[in-house]
Amino acid sequence: KQEVTQIPAALSVPEGENLVLNCSFTDSAIYNLQWFRQDPGKGLTSLLLIQSSQREQTSGRLNASLDKSSGRSTLYIAASQPGDSATYLCAANPPPGTYKYIFGTGTRLKVLA
Amino acid sequence: NAGVMQNPRHLVRRRGQEARLRCSPMKGHSHVYWYRQLPEEGLKFMVYLQKENIIDESGMPKERFSAEFPKEGPSILRIQQVVRGDSAAYFCASSPQVAGSGTGELFFGEGSRLTVL
Numbered sequence: 001k002q003e004v005t006q007i008p009a010a011l012s013v014p015e016g017e018n019l020v021l022n023c024s025f026t027d028s029a030i031y032n033l034q035w036f037r038q039d040p041g042k043g044l045t046s047l048l049l050i051q052s053s054q055r056e057q058t059s060g061r062l063n064a065s066l067d068k069s070s071g072r073s074t075l076y077i078a079a080s081q082p083g084d085s086a087t088y089l090c091a092a093n094p095p096p097g098t099y100k101y102i103f104g105t106g107t108r109l110k111v112l113a
Numbered sequence: 114n115a116g117v118m119q120n121p122r123h124l125v126r127r128r129g130q131e132a133r134l135r136c137s138p139m140k141g142h143s144h145v146y147w148y149r150q151l152p153e154e155g156l157k158f159m160v161y162l163q164k165e166n167i168i169d170e171s172g173m174p175k176e177r178f179s180a181e182f183p184k185e186g187p188s189i190l191r192i193q194q195v196v197r198g199d200s201a202a203y204f205c206a207s208s209p210q211v212a213g214s215g216t217g218e219l220f221f222g223e224g225s226r227l228t229v230l
Contacts, residue, residue, distance in 0.1 A: 004155070032217045043117075043204060043223035044156075051217075089155070093217050099146055099208060100169070101219065103155035 002027040004092050006104035013080055014112050021075040021107045023090030028068045031096060035064050035075050036089040038106065044089065048075070052095075080111045115140065117207050117222035118187075125228045132192040132199070134225040138207030145188045146219065147173075147180060150202040162188055195229045202226045 003026045013019055023033070032051045036044040048057045048064040050073070056065040063076040077084060087108045091101040118137040126132050138145050143164055148156040158172040162182035173180065177195075182188040192199055203226075206219040 034218065036221070041226075043119075044206075044221035046218060046220065049218050091156075099144070099161060099206075099217065099219060100158040100172070101148075101156075103148075103157070105153070105155045 002092055002094055002102045004090060004102050004104040006090055006107050008107060009105065010108040012110045012112065015080060015082060017080050018076070018078050019080055021088050023073040023104055025071045025092045028071055029095055030068065031093045033066055033073050033093065034091050034101065036091065038087045038089055082111045082113045085110050117205055117220055119205050119222035119225050121225060122223060123226050125230060126195050127230050128196055129194050132195050132227055134190040134203050135187040136205030136222060137187040139220055142207035142209045144208045145182050146206045147190050148204045148206065150204060156204060197229045200227055200229045
């Protein structure tokens, strides 16, 4: 049974720092993995999606990597800004890609000005 | 191009009442998924629907919960005789492709937050 864990649960950093958010999954057989951002009281915004055959994806200051063999994905945020403050969720989509994503509980990020 | 639209955004019900949550998928999307987020927990899959069909309801409680996606109109998640434990955020997501094909990307709505008094 797939389980997704995100560490740390909360993180507070000064503006400008580069940071890494971690996501671990127990079953390496995944169809894809998606990183989301959730602002308080809001919905989920898709940040990056990595297919099982890919190693990483980049969008602006964000870079997500995937290592299926070790069951890990990381989200790298460069030059963090106060506007990056949100909860970041990692979700693994088991094969054959039925969209029954398994979500982690998220990392609550606060970037201090 | 409007995103996934959910309403109401907030709903308050007393124990024993019924809650109806609506979801209109993105234009061109015919696959709808409902997820539930309990306080301090991750989102959990409830049900996957296509127009007029329930494809997978394995994550939905067997009693009091039902979902539909009619030929015309939004998808509806219905909770009968609500209890305090039903208090949660209910998220709808949509995709343009059948499960197992394409990128697998999901597009989420803003959610409906149900509070049961």
